[in-house]
Amino acid sequence: MPLEPYLTQIPAEIAAVSDYEAFARARLDDNAWAYVHSGAADEITFRNNRLAFDACGLRNRALVDVRGGHTRLELFGQTLHHPILLAPVAYQRLFHPEGELATVRAAAAMDAAMVVSTLANHTLEDIARQAHSPLWFQLYFQSDREFTLNLVRRAEAAGYQALVVTVDASIAGVRNREQRAGFHLPAGISAVNLQGMPQASLALAQGQSQVFDGLMAHAPTWRDIERLRQLTDLPLLLKGITHPEDAKLALSLGVDGLIVSNHGGRTLDTVPASLHLLPAIAEVVQGQIPLLLDGGIRRGTDIVKALALGASAVLIGRPLIYGLAAAGALGVVHVLRVLWEELEVAMALTGCRTLADIHPDNVLATAP
Template sequence: MGPCFVEGKEQLKKRAVGSVDGTQEPARREKVCQKGNPQLQRKVHAFSDMIKELKYLLLRNWTEKIQKGTNQEQPIQNKDGDVDVSSSNDIVLFQTKDVDHKKSSIQRPNLIVMRGKIIKMENQITNVNEYEAIAKQKLPKMVYDFYASGAEDQWTLKENRDAFSRILFRPRILIDVSKVDMTTRILGFKISMPIMIAPTGMQKLAHPQGECAIARAASAANTIMTLSTMSNYSFEEVASTGPGIRFFQLYMFKDRNLVTQLVRRAERAGFKAVVLTADRPFIGRREADIKNGFRLPPNVTLKNFEGLDFGEKNKAGSSVSQTRRHIDPSLNWKDVKWLQTITSLPIVVKGVLTAEDARIAVQAGVAGIIVSNHGARQLDYVPAPIMVLEEIVKAVEGRIGVFVDGGIRRGTDVYKALALGASSVFIGRAVVFSLAAEGEGGVRKVLKMLRDELQLTMALCGSPSLKHISRHHIFTRFPSNL
């Protein structure tokens, strides 16, 4: 098959509607090819062949088979029974090569029709955002919504992305960028780029290898992976995937003995830091999870809690809601001090959104802070982390590391965060969606995409190394002191 083309909604709809046997196609083809342009002729032939194959697949209920396999709603159909690929909410996958139409097995799709446009999958994926569309198609609705949704009205969820568009570049020219160095040190550990993997719970829902696949991808990219307390693979299982720099994200439980046990296991497994989540005294109102009745399948457990007894009938590893109930809402800065007494690992506090809390964190002696709103999953109508980053960096005055997460989908986003003073960034949903789409290989591709985009952005802005990225390279269209 020839190249895959991207068409607007109306153009695609017009091209897709025609006779089943394709008798109208030769007339269109002949009319366009009269221009005598060989390259245009080849493109027209390729596009015409592709449209005919898509029609055939649609009329043979190919999409119905795919939807049945992924628990998604059926595609929207028009009055003639054809799938309406121009629908803004319609996402359909197609297998466009090596298809045996006599077999009922569903093969791996390599084409996606998304919001009325055709894009090629796999090798043709060109940016991180495209993985979300693929993940949405592959995952059950309950699982996709768990990863993708935010709290209440989801204003902050949207703002996490939109805020980056209000930061513009001031590129410098005539600077030698023949070599661009992205290496950096985080808490003393050298990594290849200022892009790290944030803690995300229950990754086995996205892919059977879950956290282990992500650990291997992070190690291959020479960057840091953070394991969630709510992981589906244990400390020991993740550590067994091979060498790598890994942090452990910790929820503070009411039973401090349990906390001590978790930290000790992380230490023995070779984890290098503890990331204390401080913005979750109670779980935010995530309405998608409420509507879907979110729960773990019986074969997916929280492995770090297996065998531990919270004094209830069921073991902690068998119930997400049960484990959540034991998170301590009384957590305060005194507990941070206590945590420092039970471990020599550096402690990073996650969930800082104000300069006031940043100053207290410095006084508490933590090694770093993560500017974060918990992926917009806790309190709605809080600012995007990128909006308050500069305020927090100024408050810290370089005394501890400042990291940021939330809405990062491009290398340009990473550069903007670094220009505002972040030491490095964390990415979460981008990793999970790529994991759902292509497993470990997808995560590797996402890390490489972001690395390549950051490298290009640095070169085009005149920054041959991270130390050459400064506030002078950007200007913002939002207040720096909210």
Template sequence: MPGPCPALTFTMSESFLPLQQPMDSIPAEIRCAQDYELLAQRFMAPASYAYVAGGSGRDATVEANRAAFDSWAVYPRLLRDVSGAHARVTIGGQELSHPIMLAPVAFQKLAHPRGELETARAAAALQTCMVSSTLASYTLEEIAAAGAFPRWFQLYFQPTREGTLDLLRRAEGAGYGAIMVTLDASIQVASLRALRANFQMPPDCIAANLRDHAAPEVKETVAGDSRIFQGVMRTAPTWRDLEWLMTQTALPIWVKGVLHPQDACALQSRGVAGIVVSNHGGRSLDGAPASLQVLPAIRAAVGEDFPLLFDSGIRSGLDIFKALALGANAVMIGRLQMYALSVAGALGVAHMIRLLQEELEVCMAQAGCVTVTEIDRATVAATAAAKPGSAGNLELP
């Protein structure tokens, strides 16, 4: 997630201090993966929790992401032999023991003093693919050294191509196996929740990968110019920038932040390795459709064989099952990652992943699915809210 609006200011108070420090064991209160969301409010400073939990604007899309999962139900099936079942998948040529990846989440020091280093340890322990953020609070080299493998690097285009190339070359040198370019967050509006909590990034929580980059040049707008169009968006990437990037590396390039089938097809035709159906967890355009709403239309547009990842709103293994049924090959976990990190560091993140995997496997067993590939549209039922043309199942041109 990119940083907050630079205009935010704050005065230090108890809202910037956690009630409890991270634990070195799993709290007895944790009964399911989503419990980490509730418990994290003890372990994160209130202002930091408000920033992480919030999206943008009025959080309309954050709420839509969660509501979309309630628009689908799973069919239980009878007398299926699942004694040889497994949840293994292959993503980008890499076999994973489950379809759960760790999404790129910025500034993880907000949740734990060792931030991304703890997350990397958890990923390594469970052989989960971790996607490290450009805006991580530790460098991509430090995260790689902590052991995350397989590991991918999430790239934000920088104001200059030299800055973008620096990040790309460093990721190649540190053994990252793919580049995930986020394209839906060139401009963000801070959530009212974060504004009302007076959030500002703590001084020790910086974008470590950009520490040696020159500060972006600030150009004054002239009379009649828009602060948005000619200001903030002046250096936003275009199709030309993506096409240029694809000529600069042999690593597979994935694109994150896709919500429209036409964009998905345009990316597919340009040769990207895969896309992530995502609304940035509700942190970009407030009022965008839920990622789950558009997933079936995007799957239909790109065909059955094109790799699709999914994020935004997942809180359980049941949610993962529904995302797989509607077209995803695997999912990425964002906020739950931060919540578990705040509670118990690497142990918490690893435990959260394990809980999600087991919750998914329980659902697979009851639905009679022996492999992830058997989780398809026929395994789920649209509820009344998910009928075509309603909020549950958005139909796009």
């Protein structure tokens, strides 16, 4: 079947973020859909990220005066108008011809911070030139550490305001849905920011493991984080922290923030839902540095739940892509607007005038 044309206005039947999924599917081929709408292995973590929010209830409060309320917050010296950030998603031209350039314009329109992927389809400089809201750079360590440092220096020079190192995906997860679809990058779509990088070659001896001795041979370790902390003055966040012991190590190395994330269920299947992992990390951090969360956010009520359990802000990945695939920058703007408005409604009905008013007693661990 031919693909549907991109929307030029948002129809009334798109009332919630989840409504975008069907509109995105109608505009993406099987190859692109397998990439965005897949998880690792049996996709248990992928599903549970969403189910965790459904199983968490909110306590409403009556007769609270919330006049003058707002959703503003400060993160790393930056004033954000709301706690909804656009997560780093690779290869956004798979979903719309303008790719990250559409997303960064949407971020500007909605005063949203955007995290740009190492695997973007536009140069980090071109994206920065169109940015009018906070821009962070997501870093994948490359086998060539000097090339990796050059990416950091480019981000610094282009005006990126924070560095987000993904630490939970040194190798790709086993994504069977992609395998069954024969996923591939179409002609003309590539990780342009990695052009010119020397390619490492590693010959395996007989008996060596393709995973341990091959794919993981140049994987980053805590020593790389320690060195990077010494080499940049940008706020440094680690994305993909799920274990309290890793949170302790990050604190000891002077990391500025953590993102509790299981990579949208795309790397290691059966890792618990991000929302379930958050409280234990918050217990370790004790407010010393900001915690962010991604995975499963589809409603403004989800944001209140995440903040109540210890997050300072949240990131959205698939929702931004569903919006982008349906209607380009317009779709991303609408996704953000819906979530922001729903957040304000949820705050008002739980008696929270500001984000600082959101506390653990606003939630019930299991919905009745």
